Amino acid sequence: MLAVLEYHLVNYRRTWRGSALSSLVLPLLTMLGFGVGVGSYVAGGVDGVSYLDWIVPGLIASTAMQTAIGESTWPVLSAFEWLKTYFAQAAAPLRVADILGGHLAFMLFRVLISAVAFLAIALAFGTLHSWWSPVALIVAMLVGLSVAAPTAAYAATISSDSYLAILLRFAVLPMSLFSGVFFPVESLPVVLRWIAYALPLWHGVDLSRDATLGLDPGWLGLVHAAYLIAWCAAGCWLAHRRYRRRLVI
Amino acid sequence: MASLIRARGLIKRFGDFTAVDGIDVDVRRGEAFGFLGPNGAGKSSTMRMIGCVSPPSGGVLEILGLDPVRDGPAIRAKLGVCPQLDNLDIELTVRENLTTYARFFGIARKVARRRADELLEFVQLTERADSKVEPLSGGMKRRLTIARALVNEPEIVLLDEPTTGLDPQARHLVWERLFRLKQQGVTLVLTTHYMDEAEQLCDRLVVMDGGRIAAEGSPRELIERYSTREVVELRFNAESQEPYASKLEGVGERLEVLPDRVLLYVADGDEAVAEVHRRSLSPASVLVRRSSLEDVFLRLTGRTLVE
Ligand SMILES: Nc1ncnc2c1ncn2[C@@H]1O[C@H](COP(=O)(O)OP(=O)(O)OP(=O)(O)O)[C@@H](O)[C@H]1O
Ligand SMILES: [Mg+2]
Numbered sequence: 097m098l099a100v101l102e103y104h105l106v107n108y109r110r111t112w113r114g115s116a117l118s119s120l121v122l123p124l125l126t127m128l129g130f131g132v133g134v135g136s137y138v139a140g141g142v143d144g145v146s147y148l149d150w151i152v153p154g155l156i157a158s159t160a161m162q163t164a165i166g167e168s169t170w171p172v173l174s175a176f177e178w179l180k181t182y183f184a185q186a187a188a189p190l191r192v193a194d195i196l197g198g199h200l201a202f203m204l205f206r207v208l209i210s211a212v213a214f215l216a217i218a219l220a221f222g223t224l225h226s227w228w229s230p231v232a233l234i235v236a237m238l239v240g241l242s243v244a245a246p247t248a249a250y251a252a253t254i255s256s257d258s259y260l261a262i263l264l265r266f267a268v269l270p271m272s273l274f275s276g277v278f279f280p281v282e283s284l285p286v287v288l289r290w291i292a293y294a295l296p297l298w299h300g301v302d303l304s305r306d307a308t309l310g311l312d313p314g315w316l317g318l319v320h321a322a323y324l325i326a327w328c329a330a331g332c333w334l335a336h337r338r339y340r341r342r343l344v345i
Numbered sequence: 346m347a348s349l350i351r352a353r354g355l356i357k358r359f360g361d362f363t364a365v366d367g368i369d370v371d372v373r374r375g376e377a378f379g380f381l382g383p384n385g386a387g388k389s390s391t392m393r394m395i396g397c398v399s400p401p402s403g404g405v406l407e408i409l410g411l412d413p414v415r416d417g418p419a420i421r422a423k424l425g426v427c428p429q430l431d432n433l434d435i436e437l438t439v440r441e442n443l444t445t446y447a448r449f450f451g452i453a454r455k456v457a458r459r460r461a462d463e464l465l466e467f468v469q470l471t472e473r474a475d476s477k478v479e480p481l482s483g484g485m486k487r488r489l490t491i492a493r494a495l496v497n498e499p500e501i502v503l504l505d506e507p508t509t510g511l512d513p514q515a516r517h518l519v520w521e522r523l524f525r526l527k528q529q530g531v532t533l534v535l536t537t538h539y540m541d542e543a544e545q546l547c548d549r550l551v552v553m554d555g556g557r558i559a560a561e562g563s564p565r566e567l568i569e570r571y572s573t574r575e576v577v578e579l580r581f582n583a584e585s586q587e588p589y590a591s592k593l594e595g596v597g598e599r600l601e602v603l604p605d606r607v608l609l610y611v612a613d614g615d616e617a618v619a620e621v622h623r624r625s626l627s628p629a630s631v632l633v634r635r636s637s638l639e640d641v642f643l644r645l646t647g648r649t650l651v652e
Contacts, residue, residue: 099448106445107436180432184493186398188449189422345359345399 100185100198101205108202119163119210123217126155142280145225145309152223153232153308154277156214157300160236163210164244165268167203169260172251175199176342186343196339200244200332207240208233218308226310235307238324239300245331252338271295276302296327349374349409349501349532350395356403357390357556364390366556367404372501377523377533381543381638382553383648388536389429391553392505395534396426409500422450425494429505429536431486435479439470439489442478443496450497457496464492468522484515491522502526504535508542520545540638552638552645559645564638571644572636573598575614579607579621579628589626596620601643610640 108115130151142150175182185195211233218224250263274281274288275297281289292298299320306313313320350372357365365387372378380388393399394406397417406413408420433442440461447457465471468488473481478489487507494502507523508516523546527533537543543550544564552559552567560567577597581589586607593600597611607628611617614633621628643649 099445099451102448103445106441107434110436179435180430181434183398183428184432184434184446185449187396187421187424187426187428188446189418189451190449191418343398 097190097194097197097201100190100194101201103185104199104202105205108206115206116209116213119159119213120217122159122210123155123214127152127217127221127223130155148221149223149225149309150305151278152214152218152221153304154275154301156211156218156232156236156308157239157297157304158272158275158277159210159214160207160239160300161243161268161272161297163207164203164240165247165264167206168244168247169251169263170257172199172248173254173257173260176252177255182339182343192336192340192343195343196248196332196335200241200248200335203244203248204237204240207236207244211236224308226308228307228310231307232304235300235303235324238321238328239296242296242300242324242327242331245328245335247331249331249335249338252335252342267295271297274298296324299323347410348372348407350378350534351407352391352404354404355391355394355401355406357387357394357399358402364556365394368551368553368556368558370551370558372532372534374500374532375530376548377527377535377546379534379543379547379550380536380553381538381540381547381550381642382536383538383642385555386553387556388553389505390556392429392503392534392536396424396503397421422497423500425497425499425502427487427490427494427502427504427507429509431490433478433486433489433493435477438475438477439481440465440474442489443493446493447496452497460496460498464495467495467525468492469518482515484511484518487511487515487519488522491519495526499531501532501534504533506536506538508537508539516542540642543638550638552642554642554646554648560641567638567641568636570641572640573610574612574636575617576634576636576640577609577611577614577617577621578630578632578634579609579626580605580630581607581626582629592624592626593621596624599644603649608640608643610636 130148141147182195215229215232251260270291274284274292275295276292281292281298284292303313303317303320306317348371350370352368352370354367354369355365356363356367368391380391382388390399394401394413395408397413397420400414409423411420413420437445443461443464444457447460465474468491470485470489473485478486481489491507508519511519523533535546547564549563551561560571562570586602586605589607590600590602593607593609596617597609599610601608609617618631618633639649
């Protein structure tokens, strides 16, 4: 599994500069756009904190989700359909679990980098309010795996990238909008609120917010963590099944 | 001596379709063993079962004395695989393709780098070591795939149609490298639908058709058993070659009518040609040649190998 991770890192070495830069640019722009721009319209902030401080932890979780989606869609489809690199790996003495696990580990590495970049910039802008803030990195990784694993399973099932567009439109976009990143889920109609509860991102957003604002998550924190872990476990199990079906025929 | 690969009644099904239909195979250490057959014969399906990426649907398969379903990773550690379609990583450099792949076998980085350099030398790609794979020619990619298959110093190398799609010069270069490997004592298992490839490289081969084995032996044995020493190819300027069959009755031991020519299987080609002329037949062209595996295949299946 480590050798597979190493392979993905060697591959990443070619493009790391550009991707590292973009993981800095994105938080910088949001800091300016949402904090200074939108924030000035949201007078009085949300739940007693400034809008920027409130939105940053949500954006960290949401960035983790976006990065994980980016790494588990086209790259996975390509490794099955276009570059066929998974099939080359399957001919080596690796198990399906190594091939999948190594790739997921790389996706989590990417998630971690983008979350660290975001957290560092948030720190520079003074929007972190607790020594618990680094916990947001762990939350980001949980969010990352909870979406990357089921998405990889999905990408292993389809044969054309038009199905990825469906996933982005009908799952990823609503999840980014309705998971309490930009406004509290309580302001949503009940149906949409339950969709937010069902999908993994909201749980990460809430945990992340507690971490950077130094709030006590209480028993709900445990529920969030358990729910994310359940998504991770189910996603990994499903992905392993789908990968097996494709690689061992 | 025990076989490195032993198959008995080996079957591969895809749903209702049987791609490999009960084949018996023994591959011995150090030999070059071939599967010769047309498209869809089941060659790749067999290779993938031997490569332990495709579980058999029935029968017995033993590789290096191990069970491919239970001991897949242990067997694959000792195999080198060159699949029918190159699956090199086109985004990595030539050298990185070898070093990252070596890591999948648990080979130390330093050893991997050294071995990559040696292998690039062996397949004559040293100059391209640091270039991307994408712009390489088909022949170069094939050689790199072969180099990658050797990175773990395998006991058996599986080559699925190693030269299909290559121009003659590139093919000869690949053949020459494979021949060197064979001399080094590496066991080669290859598939092909080129009879010249089979004749050049294989010590022993099976002729495969429709998932079954039609015959087995060395190229020479097969030709002796299933064909005559020489073949006369006659082309008549006519809509159909069929009417000439009766007129050529008895000239050779056997006769095959193809859409564009008639083949006469004879011991002595010149003598047969003389007889054709004695019968006042005037073919547009006459060619006398030695029998090949193509003729063996035609005899066994009633079809030509390459459509
Ligand atoms: N994964 C699969 N699912 C269904 N059918 C398959 C699968 N793989 C192969 N087949 C079928 O099995 C038969 C044998 O295929 P195989 O690839 O083994 O033939 P081959 O001898 O390698 O042919 P070629 O010279 O074209 O490579 C073909 O009819 C093919 O369509
Ligand atoms: Mg094939």
